[in-house]
Amino acid sequence: SASTGNLENPRIGLLLGDGIGREIVPAARDVVDAAVAAVGLPDVEWVPLPIGFEAISTYGTPTPEHTLVALAELDSWILGPHDSAAYPEPFQMQLTPGGMIRKRFDLYANIRPARALSGTQAVSPRMDLVIVRENTEGFYADRNMFVGSGEFMPTPDVAMAVGVVTRQACERIARAAFDLARRRRKRVTVVHKANVLSTTTGLFRDVCREVGQNYPDIAVDDEHVDAMAAYLVRRGEDYDVIVTENMFGDILSDLAGELSGSLGMAASINASETKAMAQAAHGAAPDISGRNRANPTALIMSSAMLLEWLGAARQEAGLGAAAARIRSAVERTVEAGVATADLGGLASTGEFTESVIARVFRR
Numbered sequence: 001s002a003s004t005g006n007l008e009n010p011r012i013g014l015l016l017g018d019g020i021g022r023e024i025v026p027a028a029r030d031v032v033d034a035a036v037a038a039v040g041l042p043d044v045e046w047v048p049l050p051i052g053f054e055a056i057s058t059y060g061t062p063t064p065e066h067t068l069v070a071l072a073e074l075d076s077w078i079l080g081p082h083d084s085a086a087y088p089e090p091f092q093m094q095l096t097p098g099g100m101i102r103k104r105f106d107l108y109a110n111i112r113p114a115r116a117l118s119g120t121q122a123v124s125p126r127m128d129l130v131i132v133r134e135n136t137e138g139f140y141a142d143r144n145m146f147v148g149s150g151e152f153m154p155t156p157d158v159a160m161a162v163g164v165v166t167r168q169a170c171e172r173i174a175r176a177a178f179d180l181a182r183r184r185r186k187r188v189t190v191v192h193k194a195n196v197l198s199t200t201t202g203l204f205r206d207v208c209r210e211v212g213q214n215y216p217d218i219a220v221d222d223e224h225v226d227a228m229a230a231y232l233v234r235r236g237e238d239y240d241v242i243v244t245e246n247m248f249g250d251i252l253s254d255l256a257g258e259l260s261g262s263l264g265m266a267a268s269i270n271a272s273e274t275k276a277m278a279q280a281a282h283g284a285a286p287d288i289s290g291r292n293r294a295n296p297t298a299l300i301m302s303s304a305m306l307l308e309w310l311g312a313a314r315q316e317a318g319l320g321a322a323a324a325r326i327r328s329a330v331e332r333t334v335e336a337g338v339a340t341a342d343l344g345g346l347a348s349t350g351e352f353t354e355s356v357i358a359r360v361f362r363r
């Protein structure tokens, strides 16, 4: 298929986005280039594509169709954050660029690790978990094919929302979670609210448990989302892989991200079986953009996840090794006390990135 790419020269899309995206996306690109060189793989062929303000000024829309057409030919790309709240009026009614890309390519799995790095002041210094969030339905039903806009007002004073849960979507997100757990500590926690939302989140829980029967080597348990929030604070280090529906995953991943580090550290990918997109969990941070102050860690770690995903998809162990180099280099950089302003340090975006690159080559 068109999505398999070329083993010789990995092609990866590069979408700068807005605000600090114009600083942290090039930083992530440079770190990936270093890691790929360090393990002896051929250079990445970067495919720059316009998105966000840049695209509005040149093409009259934040998400040009030709960018989407070009992405269809790729299996992986890095997306910078977008400041969509600041886009001109007509674009406020549309999905954000990230939302539009997720929808177009059905990137149904939002995978968000929460792991504290030593050398940072994390509330939960021993947390090392991954939240696998269903990205296409649930109570964010505006993204769902069955209901168009999931919210409506039957009268001017009553607002309602529809939640959608399908067996097919539960099955594929559950498989993503169990496959991931197999490469980790072999435990999956299914998060739902089946005592109240028994039909919708009950189906989610039941299908996840069914899928789990095909993974006898993985331990499964389940929790209500409210209890889960409390357990994350009390003993977050006990969890390995958490699989949950869209809205619960949105909220829990911010909680886990904050417990294990800062916003500048929170990595993620959005993936399907055939495509993956690296995207930091934070926004465009317009308050600090253009000043070489942003922490590029989240996007660098997201890019490492992307390489790991690519390595598995293409069965190319070198890409996994490059990802491991990046993670280790970031850990050693942070441990050595190199820190951007958000972590109380003095390093610029460029200095931090150079420190990581030096450590990518020096193991």
Ligand code: ATP
Pocket (backbone or CB within 6 Å): 020, 081, 082, 083, 263, 264, 281, 282, 283, 284, 285, 286, 287, 288, 293, 294, 295, 296, 298, 342
């Ligand atoms: P969005 O609606 O896109 O999620 P937001 O309003 O939640 O955006 P962010 O852009 O994530 O806001 O920024 C929130 C705060 O965190 C800002 O003060 C910003 O400067 C800071 N911040 C976010 N990301 C980083 C980063 N990578 N490095 C340093 N500071 C950051």
Ligand code: MG
Pocket (backbone or CB within 6 Å): 282, 283
């Ligand atoms: Mg935000």
